[in-house]
Amino acid sequence: MKQVTSQDVQLRVEHTPRPGAPALLLLNALGTSLEMWDDQFEALSERFELIRFDSRGHGKSTIGTHPEATLDLLATDALNVLEACGVARAHLCGLSLGGMIAMHIAAKWPDRVLKAALCNTTPHMPPRETWDTRIQTALTQGPAVLVEGTLGRWFTPQFHQAHPDKVARIRALLLETSPQGYAACCAAIRDMDQRESIKNITAKTLIIGGMHDAGTTPAHAEFMANSIPEAKLVLLDAAHLSNVERADEFNATLIEFLQGELAPPAAQAEKD
């Protein structure tokens, strides 16, 4: 692990070099840390120069001086991580908040992106009031009171029953998130509307959705697939954290997309 200074924060970064392989940057969900990608680590680090980090106010990264983050602030952190790792262009894979950051980078800084995987995410997540309530709850009572509700949304009942150990791993990440870090990122989501800007994404893009994801729904995934010119949509039999609930399928889908050539939309329709 290394520490990278970005703007007003110190970010905890794990960089696994692989000479000659393309770089892949992983971007975490709200209330988690780089460890949310543990089920991806082995498969991805064999094939890519893998970089994962704790977003500001999450895991062991510091909170900084912004009580309310913006997507631009969070995206600049991600680009600073790439810079510190000596990487000019990378594949991006982000889930939920991580996907929101990835789509912001792909739309605004296309030269930094090889391909983008936007997983269980959305360009717009109203209503604002929900986020204001969550911010107040996190700041006054701590994110711990939000944890069981979050886990209820993030995994299907079947997964809770079959894999309590895996759910416990994610619970621990949620519990270690600082209230201020969590609240600051909620503000970034509250203030986000990328429904127009994602039309400018030129990178080949994989959208992964969860058939049972009630927050970032299959309808959100379809909206993105219809808005981004070179997008392919795959729905997995999972709720929100599809990379944990369906890790093998998630890994295979992501690797095939990053290593293979994405067929143009017309040919894809025939193939599908």
Ligand SMILES: O=C(O)CC1=CCC(=O)O1
């Ligand atoms: O908290 C949730 O249930 C959904 C969510 C929004 C952004 C994120 O990372 O998770």
